[in-house]
Amino acid sequence: MEEDQINLFRTRILERKPLRIRGGSSKDFYGGPLAGDILDTRAHAGIVSYEPTELVITARCGTPLAELESALAARRQFLACEPPRFGGATVGGAVAAGLSGPRRAAVGSLRDFVLGVRIMDGEGRVLKFGGEVMKNVAGFDVSRLMTGALGTLGLVLDVSLKVLPLPAGDASLRFEMPQDKALAALNRWAGQPLPLVASCWQDGVLTIRLSGAQAAVAAACASLGGEALAAADEFWNGLREQSAAFFAGDAPLWRLSLPSVAPPLESPGDPLIEWGGAQRWLRGDADAAQLRQAAVAAGGHATLFRGGDKTGGVFAPLQPALMEVHRRLKHSFDPYGVFNPGRLYPEF
Amino acid sequence: MVQREHSAEMAQDFAGVDRALLLADLARILPAAALLSADEDLKPYECDGLSAYRQVPLAVALPDSEAQVVAVIKACRAAGAPIVARGAGTGLSAGALPHPQGVVLSLAKLKKILHVDPVARVAVVQPGVRNLAISEAAAPLGLYYAPDPSSQIACSIGGNVAENSGGVHCLKYGLTLHNVLRVRAVTVAGDIVEFGNQALDAPGYDLLALSIGSEGMLAVVTEVTVKLVPKPEQAQVIMASFDDVMKAGEAVAAVIAAGIIPAGLEMMDKPATAAVEPYVKAGYDLNAEAILLCESDGTAEEVAEEISRMKAVLETSGATEIRVSQSEAERLRFWAGRKAAFPAAGRISPDYYCMDGTIPRKRLGEMLTAIYAMEKKYRLRCINVFHAGDGNLHPLILYDANVAGELERTEAFGAEILKLSVDLGGTITGEHGVGYEKINSMCDQFGSDELRAFHAVKRAFDPEGLLNPEKGVPTLHRCAEFGRMHVHGGQIKFPELERL
Numbered sequence: 001m002e003e004d005q006i007n008l009f010r011t012r013i014l015e016r017k018p019l020r021i022r023g024g025s026s027k028d029f030y031g032g033p034l035a036g037d038i039l040d041t042r043a044h045a046g047i048v049s050y051e052p053t054e055l056v057i058t059a060r061c062g063t064p065l066a067e068l069e070s071a072l073a074a075r076r077q078f079l080a081c082e083p084p085r086f087g088g089a090t091v092g093g094a095v096a097a098g099l100s101g102p103r104r105a106a107v108g109s110l111r112d113f114v115l116g117v118r119i120m121d122g123e124g125r126v127l128k129f130g131g132e133v134m135k136n137v138a139g140f141d142v143s144r145l146m147t148g149a150l151g152t153l154g155l156v157l158d159v160s161l162k163v164l165p166l167p168a169g170d171a172s173l174r175f176e177m178p179q180d181k182a183l184a185a186l187n188r189w190a191g192q193p194l195p196l197v198a199s200c201w202q203d204g205v206l207t208i209r210l211s212g213a214q215a216a217v218a219a220a221c222a223s224l225g226g227e228a229l230a231a232a233d234e235f236w237n238g239l240r241e242q243s244a245a246f247f248a249g250d251a252p253l254w255r256l257s258l259p260s261v262a263p264p265l266e267s268p269g270d271p272l273i274e275w276g277g278a279q280r281w282l283r284g285d286a287d288a289a290q291l292r293q294a295a296v297a298a299g300g301h302a303t304l305f306r307g308g309d310k311t312g313g314v315f316a317p318l319q320p321a322l323m324e325v326h327r328r329l330k331h332s333f334d335p336y337g338v339f340n341p342g343r344l345y346p347e348f
Numbered sequence: 349m350v351q352r353e354h355s356a357e358m359a360q361d362f363a364g365v366d367r368a369l370l371l372a373d374l375a376r377i378l379p380a381a382a383l384l385s386a387d388e389d390l391k392p393y394e395c396d397g398l399s400a401y402r403q404v405p406l407a408v409a410l411p412d413s414e415a416q417v418v419a420v421i422k423a424c425r426a427a428g429a430p431i432v433a434r435g436a437g438t439g440l441s442a443g444a445l446p447h448p449q450g451v452v453l454s455l456a457k458l459k460k461i462l463h464v465d466p467v468a469r470v471a472v473v474q475p476g477v478r479n480l481a482i483s484e485a486a487a488p489l490g491l492y493y494a495p496d497p498s499s500q501i502a503c504s505i506g507g508n509v510a511e512n513s514g515g516v517h518c519l520k521y522g523l524t525l526h527n528v529l530r531v532r533a534v535t536v537a538g539d540i541v542e543f544g545n546q547a548l549d550a551p552g553y554d555l556l557a558l559s560i561g562s563e564g565m566l567a568v569v570t571e572v573t574v575k576l577v578p579k580p581e582q583a584q585v586i587m588a589s590f591d592d593v594m595k596a597g598e599a600v601a602a603v604i605a606a607g608i609i610p611a612g613l614e615m616m617d618k619p620a621t622a623a624v625e626p627y628v629k630a631g632y633d634l635n636a637e638a639i640l641l642c643e644s645d646g647t648a649e650e651v652a653e654e655i656s657r658m659k660a661v662l663e664t665s666g667a668t669e670i671r672v673s674q675s676e677a678e679r680l681r682f683w684a685g686r687k688a689a690f691p692a693a694g695r696i697s698p699d700y701y702c703m704d705g706t707i708p709r710k711r712l713g714e715m716l717t718a719i720y721a722m723e724k725k726y727r728l729r730c731i732n733v734f735h736a737g738d739g740n741l742h743p744l745i746l747y748d749a750n751v752a753g754e755l756e757r758t759e760a761f762g763a764e765i766l767k768l769s770v771d772l773g774g775t776i777t778g779e780h781g782v783g784y785e786k787i788n789s790m791c792d793q794f795g796s797d798e799l800r801a802f803h804a805v806k807r808a809f810d811p812e813g814l815l816n817p818e819k820g821v822p823t824l825h826r827c828a829e830f831g832r833m834h835v836h837g838g839q840i841k842f843p844e845l846e847r848l
């Protein structure tokens with residue numbers, strides 16, 4: 001049956017017509033304009049293997065992320081990078097988008113947790129890279145190249161992900177603080193051995209999450225002070241899933257990825273700041289060119305994450321030498337331009 | 349000018365490189381002292397840390413600036429000559445093995461720590477900076493660079509990036525990949541490019557991840573921004589003895605199953621402890637069939653909590669003796685034995701060969717048992733030190749290169765361990781890289797489609813195949829010629845190629 005599904009994918013791909021790979025359609029909003037006929041991945045679903053003592057789970061691309069996460073939760077483990085579900089996200093879509101949630105600055109991004117992939121390339125070949133072990137440097141790291149490529153290099157069939165035990169201790173604290181003070185505090189705390197795993201600053205309030213050994217969390221709560229936050233899971237989930245009020249409505253949503261120490265940027269409205277200062281969200285009709293330039297000047301980049309006018313591109317433009325490498329990589333994995341044309345960059 | 353497209357099928361022929369012309373070009377770029385071409389000067393560069401493979405290069409270039417690196421690369425490209433980047437030369441897979449028609453591009457003179465930022469917790473360093481020098485520079489700030497290969501006093505950060513090096517603490521703190529934010533590099537075309545940036549991600553394909561572990565085959569690294577992390581308040585290590593290697597292997601899985609991620613989790617077998625103890629006097633239990641070193645770090649409260657949980661798991665798993673380090677000095681002594689395993693092998697045997705496969709943790713005992721059988725088959729001794737927590741094995745095969753046939757038996761022994769690593773669901777290399785050494789074993793791990801894809805990745809950066817040729821990824825011709833007609837799922841692996 002699995003073979004049949006793979007053959008169906010292959011037949012579609014070998015038609016050499018543009019395909020729009022789609023899992024749970026939870027991220028249709030993300031990236032460049034949608035083009036091509038839909039290739040639905042959801043029939044290729046299910047957990048292939050899960051070995052709690054190996055800290056690794058392998059699942060087919062169409063598996064709902066929520067299903068994978070509940071399998072982990074049953075064994076007191078989790079995907080520490082917290083990729084958003086945005087409703088019905090699938091494992092393949094999560095890997096293709098490469099997005100990570102609130103804990104990212106402390107634990108690493110989704111790409112850091114990808115151990116291996118099986119993909120189908122633009123000529124219908126099934127290729128396997130990486131594997132299920134933690135350390136593996138045989139061959140180029142193609143599994144991580146696939147992560148965040150928005151499906152433009154191939155159809156991700158199966159993914160092996162590293163998982164971690166759920167921390168025993170967990171607490172969230174709140175502080176009233178203006179933006180600059182919050183950024184300073186976050187950077188100072190991150191340089192201390194504290195179990196600080198997530199942060200959010202918005203409207204003069206800094207919220208942080210401590211997670212780790214119970215003793216360490218208790219000690220950190222005592223030394224940091226602040227006010228304990230009730231319903232913490234709901235709060236962090238609201239950020240992860242962008243269901244928090246800040247993200248509501250149709251105004252364009254910009255994502256700025258910056259060095260955590262970047263000073264507050266000039267912006268029309270107040271940002272929402274995550275990842276210890278390294279991820280900042282803005283709402284509204286900012287001047288795209290100006291915003292991109294400010295982000296680059298600060299050492300990072302800006303993405304038009306949701307909504308807005310995509311004609312100017314969604315992702316920050318690349319240095320010409322790097323664009324050339326992108327084109328060649330695209331051409332070698334997908335010589336006929338089948339996969340998600342224009343979803344990452346208009347050039348391919 | 350010899351210019352051909354890098355191909356997946358056949359190795360390139362560089363016989364046409366005009367040595368005199370290239371040397372003259374390089375002499376215009378570099379001062380005389382920074383360009384070596386006399387035989388006696390080339391000799392020290394003929395191998396890396398794996399001295400079984402040796403080759404004198406055409407020349408060695410020692411630039412001291414990025415601009416010179418660019419110029420050297422352009423000159424080599426104009427001559428169609430291979431470029432082999434070299435850091436400190438401690439690599440264990442003959443990755444920096446010179447090419448006879450090529451130039452060794454040493455980054456050793458680029459050794460400045462450009463910037464340490466205590467607030468942003470990053471260091472910007474040149475590629476020739478030693479791994480340990482970064483942590484030393486960050487120490488006064490209470491920070492350090494987490495990946496700690498045992499070679500850290502010598503190896504360069506450029507080499508670490510090229511190999512995606514690990515260390516004894518990477519189970520908890522990650523590999524080079526997880527600790528590098530940005531790599532600045534020169535392409536074969538002489539363009540200066542940046543992979544990653546000062547933020548946590550960059551637009552486009554993850555070329556940073558792709559470049560880490562690329563063994564000098566995609567670009568030459570000229571600057572690296574690394575993450576620095578706060579030094580844990582405290583660390584303590586448990587030394588646990590087992591009377592059976594299978595039990596020790598199961599204990600490793602049990603620790604992880606208990607929801608613990610130790611800061612380090614290492615295993616040594618009896619021959620390994622016997623080799624290091626007289627030399628280091630670490631206080632190892634010499635009667636144990638295997639010992640585990642299991643470390644906890646963090647705040648004082650955290651360590652106390654974790655150590656007691658670890659102890660309980662190890663006891664339940666059948667440990668015959670458990671000792672917990674009672675002081676920092678004792679902790680360092682327990683580790684000293686582990687960290688000195690390679691030199692200790694060198695003391696008890698004229699030569700040793702270090703393997704680097706990784707397997708699922710639960711197969712550790714099985715692997716050791718198989719290695720003991722191979723010792724008999726190949727009539728060679730092997731001592732075993734494992735990064736058990738992440739399943740990364742370093743069997744050290746002891747041999748004497750002066751005894752006819754021993755090196756060949758050693759290579760066959762090693763290849764069988766790697767083959768078994770693949771068969772057990774693992775990989776031929778966890779952290780040392782493929783280099784020249786494991787190039788044939790790549791044919792065991794990958795089929796021709798994957799190998800073609802690797803070559804295509806290479807071509808995307810280096811269309812003419814000048815950067816470290818004949819390393820990392822075997823040509824399809826090589827795999828066919830190597831004659832490994834392993835039957836995989838009823839199929840011969842390289843059916844499309846003629847057998848020679």
Ligand SMILES: Cc1cc2nc3c(=O)[nH]c(=O)nc-3n(C[C@H](O)[C@H](O)[C@H](O)COP(=O)(O)OP(=O)(O)OC[C@H]3O[C@@H](n4cnc5c(N)ncnc54)[C@H](O)[C@@H]3O)c2cc1C
Pocket residue numbers: 396397432433434435436437438439440442443444455475496497498499502503504505506507508509510511512513514515516563564565567568569570690691779780783816
């Ligand atoms: C005693 C001993 C213990 C070791 N322990 C460990 C360990 O615990 N963990 C571990 O992972 N490794 C270990 N190693 C292996 C080795 O130290 C690492 O692979 C190290 O990263 C190599 O660094 P180097 O500077 O010596 O690189 P080299 O040996 O000079 O080169 C290694 C590779 O990197 C490439 N390269 C070097 N510099 C650059 C650059 N600037 N740009 C592009 N490519 C470059 C070379 O072409 C080559 O392919 C050990 C080695 C020894 C001898």
